[in-house]
Amino acid sequence: MSPILITFYFLSAITLASAFLTIYSKNPIHSAIYLVICFFTIAGHYLLFNSQFLAIVHIIVYSGAIMVLFLFTIMLMNLNKEDEVHKPRITRLGAITICILMSVVLVTIFINSNPIVGDELPSTEDYQSIKKLGTLLLNEYMVPFEFASILLLVAMIGVVLLSKKEKTEK
Amino acid sequence: MNNVINEIGIENYIFLASLLFCIGVFGVLYRRNAIIVFMSIEIMLNAVNLLFVAFSTFRQDAEGQVFVFFSMAVAAAEVAVGLAILVSVYRNVGSIDIANLKNLKG
């Protein structure tokens, strides 16, 4: 077993475990922490692929922005209690069954599928440096890039719209 | 540098992403705390992102990684909007238990 493989299994284990614990822990704060761990391990995977830039961005966006937002909300709502009522048992059992079934189905399908012929691509070509990504993003993907700004704009207006108190009009 | 994916095997990443995705789905179904449900959805998105990068590396193609940026933008926007809605629900109901949202039915 190569070190890479070991690293992969290790990271994967943590990813899955922390993801599971995110869902399973009763305290939302704990969930958030587990989620952060999960995100970090995913960043680890990115690093494993040698895409450092993406890993950084990932950490900044998810752990930095999204998780902060989550935590902020949790704090705001004062949710750090463990008093959540569970769904009825039948629902929970159903959820477990369905998810296991679904994983089994997906995995079965993928196992049964034709093995991908791993054609050796020349590893010399640069495909994931910051420069390459930047060029790609601002040339070919210029339109979606701009469009993403509209997306963010919409989200921004939306959030303002949803939270803004209305002035009673004259 | 050797392609990492060839060593680990793309299938493994597919399995990992699938499992992660399923865990996300499981969370959505399992919990009734809206914020945890959101988190589960984030896990799902991350699972997909992971797979994107894996494919990108496997194919030696940068587009997948570009797409991840968009996906992140979307995730951020969604979370922002979702939390805004969540907050206004919380203000009105005083709870973020999705099982309590049963006024509309029938």
Added chain:
Amino acid sequence: MNTLIAISGLGVFCLIAEIFNLRKLLVPVTILGLLVILGLTISEFNTPELFNNPMYNNMIVVSKFSVAFSSLFIILTIFLVALSGDFYKEHLTKISDFIAIKIFLLAGAVAMISFGNLSMFFLGIEVLSISLYILAGSKRLDLKSNEAGMKYFLMGSFASGIILFGICLIYGAMTSFDVEYIKSLSRSAELPIWYTIGVILLLIGMLFKIAAVPFHFWAPDVYEGSPSMTTATMSTLAKVVAMATLFKLLDVLNADIDYKFQIVLAIVSVLSMTVGNIMALRQNNVKRMLAFSGISHAGFMLMALLSMATAASTLLYYTAAYALAGIASFAVIIYVTRDKENEDIVNFNGLGKTNPLMAAILTASLLSMAGIPIFSGFFAKFILFTQTITTGYLVVVIAAVINSIISVGYYFKLILAMYTKEAAEDKKAVPFVYHAVAVVAILLNIVIGIYPSLVMNLLN
């Protein structure tokens, strides 16, 4: 492409307008702008040099199909914006936000219909969805609106996850997001199974958007809880967009849909019709009823996908007929229920006497949805039936016919209320804009009903 840029520009203009306190002018100017954009779009229709001409790296593909549908979306948006002026007059401070979001929603819609790259598609659908989440929850003090927004958001982002997973698998198989590339490759090479799964997941995500059974549960709740204006948007514009995109995806991704998938489509279609219609029978809330009616119409539209070769024009016609009727009916519904607590059918009692014109328009639009000639709803269904029979799905057509019959039951419940019950209140004045929108919409509906070639020939 120009359309998309112009629309985005218009959206930004709306935001800027607020800064300069141009709120009163906002609606007319926006409509004017949309009309100009409509003209621009239509002018593209007969300029083949734009087609198949890769611009912006094939991110946006302009074709007759996309232009036709874009025009339809713009027309619908014009109606919706026109109605907004009165609808949001209580929230004047926010009106530019509302309008801007609607315009961006349109931008998302246009991106969805004219995408040349799956990233555009994904961003488009997200812009559309996020706009709708916001609009659904926009009545922040209203519990129902909150609930609707919450439910829609939860389920919508879940569906986004599914769609994203699908795209990811497609990418894994194709190494590209470019649809032309995918299209050509999907015909030739031996594909890994991820591709098919990816396609299926993507389509399931779209089925969620059009509210097909069993992914329909959100629709009635969200339609009922959202502000009526949003419901109108969702049931007309959003549904049409999702449907057109679903068609385009099918067309692009899966050059030859295999038989098994057709069976799935047929089953989902029949289920949607049946569940939608049967559930609509016992509803008291008009918006909820129309939500179920929308589910059944989604079923009908899915039927069109069984014969892909001719589906484009059929779908254009059906969606146009359905959306125009929907706009007309929502204009009346919004007018009737604008100062009511809810949208129950009792609010419509005696409308035939207090306001015969509005009652007549609502009747006409319901008849169109039920598929009575001379309204375009009839032709839409008829053409659909003809094509489906040609393809050989007689059973589906028979199910569709039975469903049409059921649907008459609940459409008539509303008509009966208007004409046979006594009104609870006196006649009240109708703002001009409701009349205008309702009349124009239903007239358009009748015009394409009397002369279907107008629309049917566009995409041939």
Added chain:
Amino acid sequence: MDVTTILLLLLVGALVTYFSGDKLASKVALVFSLGTMAVTLYLLNSSAQLSDLSFYANWIDAPKVALAFKADGLSLAMVLLTTALTPLIIFSSFGNSFNNSKNFYALVLFMAFAMTGTFLAADGLLYYIFWELALIPIYFIALIWGNGDAEDRKKAVVKFFIYTLAGSLFMLIGFAYLYTKADSFLLEDLYKLNLSATEQCYIFFAFFLAYAIKIPIIPFHTWQAKVYQKAPTVGTMLLSGIMLKMGLYSVIRWQLPIAPLAAKTYMPVLIGLSIAGVIYGSIVALRQKDLKKLLAYSSLAHVGLIAAGCYTLTIDGLRGAVLQMIAHGFVIVGLFFAAEIIYRRYETRTIAEMGGIRAQTPRFTSMFMILVLASVALPGTFNFVGEFTVLYSLIQINIWFVILGGTTIILGGYYMLKMFQNTMLGETNTKVFADVTTNEAITLVVIIGFLLFFGLYPKPIVDLVTPSLHQILETINR
């Protein structure tokens, strides 16, 4: 000038009536309907070749639909029935006052327009559109201006609408299927189709559902009595006088020639069903307590016989059916009008509350009596000509059909005379019954005159319809 003039005139008439205001509406409608009748008569006499009156224009390219109106003896006879009955029906309503009468009369004219279109259309889809279009006005007429308890009425009318719509939607499937075969909806092209026996069978029954419900043939008749009872008399007249004939006409024009093999295969069943309707309708009518319902069931019995005639696939059957359609159209309008005259005075439709009217109103009694006699097909009335021909066609198929179908002679006499006895005869009623007004008398006299004249001299109508029926028969036997 061609048949579209009639259609346009009716449509314009409907619009003008709508805009003429409540006071003038009835008169305007009458003028327009009389105008259409005049035009119809003029057209019938103006041209040596009826086919000159046809009209063709393209309408929709894909699917290929044309504005095709075919004028042959059969359709013109039916158009004449429509345009002749419409003024009568409108005129008969002069004694009533309706709320919103402009809407009411506009709807009546619009319905006449749709029905005329149905009779004329030579393109399947166009025909279907008119067919459905005729349903909407009658729905509103019955719903808004009907009588009796609103909830009951609503139920009955909605049932009627959904039921008829249900049937016709299956016809639509039939047409869609035919289109996939012929790539055209034109009557001629559909006639030319070579369908296999199974296909014909499907088409036949898809059409049959629509027609059986509209005609109605048992057991598809359940909507009928209630709707007749609840609709305003004008609506009932339109329904029973003309609209039922749409179904029968369509059997002859569309169902039989397109799917002749199926018609031949299932002939005994179809005739049997129709005749069962005759007997069933008559028996149910025996004990009806409501005058309009009784007339409804009598109508069920009569149209059953007409339908049986159609399905014999003989020239006598078809011709008799057409003659009987016209005759029945007039007589049933007259009878419903008589019921309305009684209602105007006694405000009841319950037979038990009538009786003893004869002494007070000899004129009305005589006219009512003649209508009753015409309805039981006494020789000398037009109805006899039709009934005779139909029965004669039945015996060409099987003697038992004529024996069973002929029971209408006995049972019809029984329930009609019983009804007449209970409504008109007996000790003089204590309630005053004013004799008929001039307007009412004119309507009745016109109907009676028509029935008696053509009863003795049916030749003009026979000569009008026979050639086209022969053509259709040729198509059936192709």
Added chain:
Amino acid sequence: MDKTLALVLLLSPFAGFLFNVFFGKKVSKGISGAIGTITVLVSFLLSICFFAQLNQNGKPFEISLFDWISVHNFKLDFGLLLDQLSLLWLLFVTGIGSLIHLYSISYMHDDENMHKFFAYLNLFVFFMITLVIGSNLLVMFIGWEGVGLCSYLLIGFWYKNQSYNDAAKKAFIMNRIGDLGFLIGIFILGMMFSTLNFVEMKQALSAGNENTLILGAAALALFIGACGKSAQLPLYTWLPDAMAGPTPVSALIHAATMVTAGIFMVTRMNFLFDLTPYIQNIIAIVGAATALVAASIGLLQNDIKKVLAYSTVSQLGLMFLALGLGAYNVAVFHVITHAFFKACLFLGSGSVIHGLHGEQDMRKMGGLRKAMPITFWTMMISTLAIAGIFPFAGFWSKDEILMVAFEHNKVLWVVASIASIMTAFYMFRLMYLTFFKDFRGTEEQKHHLHESPSLITIPLVILAVLAAIGGAINLPGNTWLNYFLEPVLVTKHEEHTLGAHEYMLMGIALAGAVFGILWAYSKYIKQAFVPKEDAEIVGFSKTIYNKYYVDEFYTFLIVRPLNSLSNFFRTTLEPALGKVVFSFGTVANGIGTQGKKLQTGSVGLYLFAFVIGIGAIITYLFIAK
């Protein structure tokens, strides 16, 4: 010219009808009656003209007025045929019709609706003429139904009495049963011959080679029609009830003319019936049975008109017996004589009823001989005629029937003879109860007893004379009628040679009649027996008195089941059918109601459904093979 005259002959009563309908109320009753009578008289006179003409040249006269109905294999015109048979009928229809019109002027004078009465009577004559002179079966059918209609109108003339209306309705409907048979007969013949014209059918049939089975069916169907109109078993029950109408109506329609239409039709179609001996047998048997049954019922009736009604049915039975035996001319002979004496009897009874102000029960009569001598004597003559006493008209015609019966079948002869004896008995019972002994009515009635006015007595006298001497048209040895009818009959009538055999039969018949008379005499004059009150009648007499309960039997067998079936259909089957048809809607609504419960509002559930949906689709597409 002849055509015009024929049209006048036909339309004259119709003109009278129109006049009385439209202007009858405005003119005085006398004028109304006079117009009614004169129009019929015109027809009578014209009939005489035509008769004279025909008698001279022997050529039947046929005209076609206009095309009427056409079916695929033939066209029917509206045509008239004036031949020996139709003219014979025309003569006595219009003749007796004129007399009865005349009679009615006085009889109906007190009725407020007299103009209507005359209108109906005129209409009846018009239809009767149509029936008689139609050149094809369908024109005959117009008249056939038309007279039925007039019969309906006239029976229910006093429309305020619902039981009269019931009687009218019953008459009409029972007639219609026969009419259906008639129509079917017409259809079969039309199918076979492609014509309904009598002359053409006769020619076609003489060509031969026809399927006797189908011919038999046609003949049977026609005979059923005749049964309805001529009140034969089993359709006879309407005729006694029809006595609800005014007496002149009973005389004209229900004795002299309309009820003989069946005989006319069978005679008209003799060429058909001759080819179907089975049917002829049936006719003979039905006729004989009717004669016996009706006569036996007549024995015990107490209503003067009912007695006459049953006697009519019985006599019609005898005529059908003759028809069944192929002796058409004999039947026609009896029709004519019967028309005379029965019309006279009815008018006489009308005179009695008139005198007693509407009393019809013989138990309340008696001793009227002195008060109403003319009535008594005319009725006596007619009674003798009907009883078959030499040399009155009835003797000759009835004797011929018995003779024919004897020749063919002894059983039928016995039956007919018994019926004749019964006839003699009940007719004299009628006479004795009415005119002899003492008056049994109220004092007031007695006080008002008077002979009827001359307008009533004149027709009586004329008819009595005819009843006395009418037999002269076909005396043995001077068989004018037989010769006259020869052209229209297929089978030639072989001449009776009056041998000992025949004289013996005559003797037996006469003796039987005398026996009946004596029997009646001993019972009602000697023993002065007066029939008991209804309640006291017991045993078999009660059965007879109640007409063998045939009406009740019909009610039980047909009317009641029909009504309960109708009730069942109306109250049970119709709603049930409606429910079944609309169960579709009910089920859909039910599912909708249940479905609403599924839509719980819980996002969790919705997501579950979502995931299950995905799972199902993927499983179906990728796992399931």
